Amino acid sequence: xxxxxxxxxxxxxQDTGTTSGQAAVGRADTRNxxxxxxxxxxxxxxxxxxxxRAGYQILxxxxxxxxxxxxxxxxxxxxxxxxxxxxxPGRTWFKVSVAAVLVEMLGVLVVGAxxxxxxxxxxxxxxxxxxxxxxxxIPLLLPILxxxxxxxxxxxxxxx
Amino acid sequence: MDAYFYxxxxxxxxxxxxxxxxxxxxxxxxxxxxxxxxxxxxxLLVYLVGSIVRLAGGERMAGExxxxxxxxxxxxxxxxxxxxWSILERTRWSNFVLAAVGVTALVMAARMNQIWY
Numbered sequence: 001x002x003x004x005x006x007x008x009x010x011x012x013x014q015d016t017g018t019t020s021g022q023a024a025v026g027r028a029d030t031r032n033x034x035x036x037x038x039x040x041x042x043x044x045x046x047x048x049x050x051x052x053r054a055g056y057q058i059l060x061x062x063x064x065x066x067x068x069x070x071x072x073x074x075x076x077x078x079x080x081x082x083x084x085x086x087x088x089p090g091r092t093w094f095k096v097s098v099a100a101v102l103v104e105m106l107g108v109l110v111v112g113a114x115x116x117x118x119x120x121x122x123x124x125x126x127x128x129x130x131x132x133x134x135x136x137x138i139p140l141l142l143p144i145l146x147x148x149x150x151x152x153x154x155x156x157x158x159x160x
Numbered sequence: 161m162d163a164y165f166y167x168x169x170x171x172x173x174x175x176x177x178x179x180x181x182x183x184x185x186x187x188x189x190x191x192x193x194x195x196x197x198x199x200x201x202x203x204l205l206v207y208l209v210g211s212i213v214r215l216a217g218g219e220r221m222a223g224e225x226x227x228x229x230x231x232x233x234x235x236x237x238x239x240x241x242x243x244x245w246s247i248l249e250r251t252r253w254s255n256f257v258l259a260a261v262g263v264t265a266l267v268m269a270a271r272m273n274q275i276w277y
Contacts, residue, residue, distance in 0.1 A: 033249060033251070033253075034251060034253045035253055035256075036253075037245065037249060037253050037254060037256075037257055038253055038256045038257055038260070041242070041245070041257045041260055042260065045238075045260070045264055048234060052230060052234070056227065
């Protein structure tokens with residue numbers, strides 16, 4: 001996914017946040033324009049696919065691996081919260097998105113490490129298994145890009 | 161992998177390349193990028209009609225039917241959402257959102273092929 005690299009490489013300032021009714025809120029409080037749009041789009045795709053996958057796993061073969069499939073459902077919930085909170089303006093939603101992205105990063109690191117070092121007790125696939133290898137490592141990249149984006153667009157009150 | 165997959169492979173990759181190029185060149189979404197995503201939607205619709213015809217003709221898919229249709233319906237909604245969004249915000253970043261549609265459709269078409277066969 002080359003376009004993800006572009007978010008990091010070209011944090012161009014002039015061409016962001018030009019349209020939409022959120023302009024009045026002030027640029028620092030909006031995270032849903034410019035590169036943030038791309039981030040939300042990718043998060044939305046993950047929220048949809050993780051929810052569908054977890055729902056399918058839980059409905060059809062929950063008894064095989066309850067822990068792994070509950071983890072799948074948890075990951076799906078985190079992606080949904082991250083998508084919604086990134087799209088909403090305001091300070092409260094900013095805090096929610098920071099929390100969601102941090103939980104996501106913790107999840108992908110812990111589950112990724114456990115699935116590598118303790119593959120016996122983590123034999124079933126989740127989005128975060130093997131650091132998201134089944135999804136081109138995008139689950140590992142997303143929280144990093146998310147935190148960079150949130151830092152760049154942190155509300156004025158939090159700026160040092 | 162059948163013809164439907166290869167159609168979406170070609171159209172999806174072309175659309176992604178067009179939209180990425182436009183985004184890198186700092187262009188706002190224009191006719192070329194939006195029409196390329198419309199072409200992705202069209203090829204998905206061909207897949208939809210083709211699948212209905214095949215099922216009506218007595219063919220059976222190997223995997224779960226509702227999983228297949230779930231993928232197809234979601235894939236059909238993605239281009240619409242991306243185009244709607246690119247109309248709301250006319251900056252280069254919307255081109256990257258549009259670019260994501262092609263590859264996503266490609267991955268979903270690959271999965272749909274696995275379910276069918």
